[in-house]
Amino acid sequence: MARVNFDNVDYNDPTSFAQLFGPNSGLPIPTLQRPDDVRKEARERSQVIHDAYNTLNEIVTRHEETIQKRWLKKSRQQRLKILLQFWPGMSAIHRPDFDAFRKESKQQRGQGTKYRDNFMWPYINQEDLSKPRNLLLLLSARARHHPSHFAAADITAIRLGIVTSAVVPIFLNEYVMVLNGATDASTYGELISWDDHPDAFDWMHTRKQFLPGEGLFALEIQERILNFLLACSRAILQDIAAEKLTSDTYPAQPEPHLKTEAEANGFESLAVMAAETPYRLPARIDFRRMELLLEAKASAAKDHVLALREDPDYFADRIVDIREHRQEMLKDTSGNIHPSIRPGKDAIFGARVIGNLVVEAYLELEIFAELHRQAKELRLLHDKYATQLSPTEDLPGDLLDRVLTFRHYLRQAAKGPLGSLRHNVVSSPPMRKFFVRQPPLNATTSQIAITSRPGNKSTTVEGHLYWLLSTLWEEGDTLFLADMSLVLDELERLLQASPLAADLVSSRIAEMISTASITGRCLSQINQFQPWARGFESAEALRLHSIKQRFAGWSTPLAYMMQVLKDQNLVRIAALADTANKRFLYPTEKRRTKENVEVLRRAERNLDAFWHAVDGILDVGCQQFRGTAVRTLLSEKRALQRTPEWVDVDVDGSATRPKQQRNAASSGGVESLSKPLSSLHFSGVSAGQAKVTTTAKTKTKTRGEPKEPSTQPLVAPEHVDTRAEPTPIPVDPRALKVFRTLFFNPGVTSSTGEVAWQDFVYAMTSTGLFSAEKLYGSAWQFQRLDTENQSRIQFHQPHPRGKIRFTMARTMGRRLTRAFGWVGAMFVARGNEDAA
Incomplete structure (x- = not known):
C-alpha cells in the first residue's frame, strides 16, 4: 500500500483530503462551500424557523386544547389526509431510514440515495403520526420550546443517514456553527471562524456546537418540521380566520393535559415510550x-x-x-444426534448444561x-x-x-x-x-458448526x-x-x-x-x-x-468463576442435576400425605446435594469472590424453605414420635423446616455451620385427618416484622382468584390452575399499590406506588401462550413475599376487610 504524503494534503479541500482514505474507499466526497454561502443559507433558514416558531407558539398557547380534541376525534384516514396534504410523499412506515438502509447497498447510497427524506426526517411518517398522540406531542414540544432545545437531538436522529453516507453534509473547515444556547434569529445558526473566537475550535472539537454541515442539516430539518406543524394547526382550526388565530380574541390558556399511555391502557409500555421520545422535548436524562x-x-x-x-x-x-x-x-446434516x-x-453434555445454569x-x-x-x-x-449544568459549559x-x-x-x-x-x-x-449441524471432528470437541438447512x-x-x-x-x-x-x-x-x-x-x-x-x-x-x-x-x-x-x-x-466452572470440573457432579427418574419431582399442589411429603423432601435433598457440590468446587478459591454480589447474597442470614418431616398420628389423635421432634415439626420451628443458603466458607466459617435463629409462625395440625400446611413461606421474609398483623388488601373476585393461586393454600383453594398474564397484571394494579410497565421481550416491571422509594419488581410474561403455570405462580408468590412481605391471608374480598 502506497504511503500518503501528508504534506501535500490540503485539509480545506475535501477532494485532497479524500486521498487519506485511498481511491477505493467508496466514501463520497462532500461538497465544498464558501463561508459566505453558508452564512447566507443559515441566516435565511434561521429567520424562517423563528417566524414559524413564534406563530406556532402563539397558536398553540391559545388553541392547544381545541387542537387536541379535534385531532383525537378524527379517524385514521382523516388524519392521514391532513398529514399528506402538507407533507406530500410522507414515508408510510415507522423508521423509514432503517427500511431504506436495508433496501439500498453501500454502493447505491454512495451514488446518491433515493430515500433522502427517509434519512433526514425518520420520525415523520404515516404510521407514527396517524396515531392519536404523536402529532400532538410533536406540536406541543416544538411550539412551547425554542428550536435550540432540539438541535442536538435533530442531528442525532439522522445518525443512520450520516454514518451510512446516505446524506452527506457540506464541507467547510476551520469554522463552527452555533445552535446550542442561541435563542434569537441573529445568533441561531451563526457561523464563527476559529480565528474569530478563542473557544471556537474547542466548541467544534468537543462538539458543544456544530460543524457547518451538521448545522445546516439541523436548520433544514427544523424549518420543514415547523412549517409542517404550522400548516397542520391551521387546517385543524380551519373554521377560525387566520388573522384571529393569534389575536386577543383568544387569550392564552394553561397547557392542557394529554392522556398518558397508562391512563389510556392501564399500563405503561417501554416500546410506546421509546416510539414517542422523538416527538417530545429531548429528555433531560432521568x-x-x-x-x-x-x-x-x-x-x-x-x-x-x-x-x-x-x-x-x-x-x-x-x-x-x-x-x-x-x-x-440439533441433528447433523446426516440426521444423526450429537455424540x-x-x-x-452424556456426562460432558450435562456438565455444559449446569455450567450454563450457574455461570449465567x-x-x-x-x-x-x-x-x-x-x-x-x-x-x-x-x-x-443539577442546578449548575449549562448547555454551553463542560x-x-x-x-x-x-x-x-x-x-x-x-x-x-x-x-x-x-x-x-x-x-x-x-x-x-x-x-x-x-438449521442443521455439521458432523463434529471428534466426539469430545466443543466446537460446533451450524449452517442453514438445505432447501429450506x-x-x-x-x-x-x-x-x-x-x-x-x-x-x-x-x-x-x-x-x-x-x-x-x-x-x-x-x-x-x-x-x-x-x-x-x-x-x-x-x-x-x-x-x-x-x-x-x-x-x-x-x-x-x-x-x-x-x-x-x-x-x-x-x-x-x-x-x-x-x-x-x-x-x-468473574473470570475466575468461569474458569473454575469449566466442563472438566463439573463432569463429576453432572449426574446430580439429571432431571430423569423424577429426581426433582415437586408436587406442592397435592394434598399432603406421608408419601407426598417424602417425594417433596427427596427433591429438596437432591437439590441441596447439587448445590453443596457446586459450592465445594467454588470453595477452593472462595477468597477470589471477596466483594462480589454472589458472595454477599450467599453470606446473608437467610434460610431455604424446606418441607418438615411427616408426623404420624395415632387413632386417638396423638403423635407417635418423641415430643421434641413432634413440636419441631408441628410448630414450624425454622431449624426443622429450613437450611442455610450456601455451604461456602466465608471469613473462615462455613455458612452451613451458621445457626438460623429466626422462628416462623406456621403451625401444622396434627389432630385428626392430616391437612396440607400453607404454602406461604415457612421462613419470615427479610426486613419484615413478623410480629405485626398484616394489613388486609381488599380486592375484587378476579384479583382474589389470582392471589389465591400465587399464595396457594389448599385450606382455602381446592384446586390449582393456570393464571392468564393479563389477569396477573390486573390483580397487581387493582390493589392500587402498583403501576405496570411493559418492558422489551417478555419483561414487565411493577412499581410500588405507596412508598417513598417506589421500589420495583420485574416478572417475565410466559411466552408464547401468556399463561402462568401453577409452579411458576408459586415462584412469583415467593418473590412477592421476599420483596414486600405479602402472604395469602392478606388478600380479602372487597367488603370483607373487617372480617380479615
Whole structure:
C-alpha cells in the first residue's frame, strides 16, 4: 500500500483530503462551500424557523386544547389526509431510514440515495403520526420550546443517514456553527471562524456546537418540521380566520393535559415510550428512573439465584430449558444426534448444561448489581450538580468520568445476552427447523458448526426476524451503523406486530432479549444527555485506558468463576442435576400425605446435594469472590424453605414420635423446616455451620385427618416484622382468584390452575399499590406506588401462550413475599376487610 504524503494534503479541500482514505474507499466526497454561502443559507433558514416558531407558539398557547380534541376525534384516514396534504410523499412506515438502509447497498447510497427524506426526517411518517398522540406531542414540544432545545437531538436522529453516507453534509473547515444556547434569529445558526473566537475550535472539537454541515442539516430539518406543524394547526382550526388565530380574541390558556399511555391502557409500555421520545422535548436524562430499572433487574437476578437453590421444580425447568437450547440438540446434516448426548456418553453434555445454569445466574447478578451501584452513584452526583449544568459549559470532571465509566460498563454488559443469543437462537426449539449441524471432528470437541438447512425457504417475516437477531449478536458493521437501541426497537416492534415472529421466539430467547434491552435502554438514555453526549466519544478516548483498567479489576473474580466452572470440573457432579427418574419431582399442589411429603423432601435433598457440590468446587478459591454480589447474597442470614418431616398420628389423635421432634415439626420451628443458603466458607466459617435463629409462625395440625400446611413461606421474609398483623388488601373476585393461586393454600383453594398474564397484571394494579410497565421481550416491571422509594419488581410474561403455570405462580408468590412481605391471608374480598 502506497504511503500518503501528508504534506501535500490540503485539509480545506475535501477532494485532497479524500486521498487519506485511498481511491477505493467508496466514501463520497462532500461538497465544498464558501463561508459566505453558508452564512447566507443559515441566516435565511434561521429567520424562517423563528417566524414559524413564534406563530406556532402563539397558536398553540391559545388553541392547544381545541387542537387536541379535534385531532383525537378524527379517524385514521382523516388524519392521514391532513398529514399528506402538507407533507406530500410522507414515508408510510415507522423508521423509514432503517427500511431504506436495508433496501439500498453501500454502493447505491454512495451514488446518491433515493430515500433522502427517509434519512433526514425518520420520525415523520404515516404510521407514527396517524396515531392519536404523536402529532400532538410533536406540536406541543416544538411550539412551547425554542428550536435550540432540539438541535442536538435533530442531528442525532439522522445518525443512520450520516454514518451510512446516505446524506452527506457540506464541507467547510476551520469554522463552527452555533445552535446550542442561541435563542434569537441573529445568533441561531451563526457561523464563527476559529480565528474569530478563542473557544471556537474547542466548541467544534468537543462538539458543544456544530460543524457547518451538521448545522445546516439541523436548520433544514427544523424549518420543514415547523412549517409542517404550522400548516397542520391551521387546517385543524380551519373554521377560525387566520388573522384571529393569534389575536386577543383568544387569550392564552394553561397547557392542557394529554392522556398518558397508562391512563389510556392501564399500563405503561417501554416500546410506546421509546416510539414517542422523538416527538417530545429531548429528555433531560432521568437518572432516577434508570437507577430503579437496574435495581429491579438486580433484584430479579438475586431472586433467580435463590429460586434455583430453593425450588426443585424451578431448578428442573431451567435445566431442561438450557438443555433444549444447546446446539448439541440439533441433528447433523446426516440426521444423526450429537455424540455427547448419546446414552452413556452424556456426562460432558450435562456438565455444559449446569455450567450454563450457574455461570449465567451468577454473572447476571454480578453485572446488574454493579450497574445498579454505579447508576445510584451517578444519580447522586448528578443531583449535586443539577442546578449548575449549562448547555454551553463542560460537565464537571467527576460527573463526566462517572458517565463515561457507566457507559463503558453498559456496553460490556450488553455482550452477555447478545452472545447468548448467538449460541441459543439457532438451536431453540422453534428455530431448529431452519438449521442443521455439521458432523463434529471428534466426539469430545466443543466446537460446533451450524449452517442453514438445505432447501429450506423462510417467509419474509422469518427472514426479517433472523436478520434482526443476527445483527445483534454479530456486533459487526451493521450493528455499529444501525445502533443497538434501534435494532432492539425494531425487534420488539416486529414481535408485537407479528404472531408468526412471536411464535418463533422461545421464552428463554425472550428473556435474553429483555436483558439486552435493559442495557440498550440505559445506553439510549445516556446518549440523550444532550448536548454533552455529542462529545462522549472524544472524551472517552482520553480516559479509556483507566476505564478499562477499572473494568478489568472488577471482572477478575468473574473470570475466575468461569474458569473454575469449566466442563472438566463439573463432569463429576453432572449426574446430580439429571432431571430423569423424577429426581426433582415437586408436587406442592397435592394434598399432603406421608408419601407426598417424602417425594417433596427427596427433591429438596437432591437439590441441596447439587448445590453443596457446586459450592465445594467454588470453595477452593472462595477468597477470589471477596466483594462480589454472589458472595454477599450467599453470606446473608437467610434460610431455604424446606418441607418438615411427616408426623404420624395415632387413632386417638396423638403423635407417635418423641415430643421434641413432634413440636419441631408441628410448630414450624425454622431449624426443622429450613437450611442455610450456601455451604461456602466465608471469613473462615462455613455458612452451613451458621445457626438460623429466626422462628416462623406456621403451625401444622396434627389432630385428626392430616391437612396440607400453607404454602406461604415457612421462613419470615427479610426486613419484615413478623410480629405485626398484616394489613388486609381488599380486592375484587378476579384479583382474589389470582392471589389465591400465587399464595396457594389448599385450606382455602381446592384446586390449582393456570393464571392468564393479563389477569396477573390486573390483580397487581387493582390493589392500587402498583403501576405496570411493559418492558422489551417478555419483561414487565411493577412499581410500588405507596412508598417513598417506589421500589420495583420485574416478572417475565410466559411466552408464547401468556399463561402462568401453577409452579411458576408459586415462584412469583415467593418473590412477592421476599420483596414486600405479602402472604395469602392478606388478600380479602372487597367488603370483607373487617372480617380479615
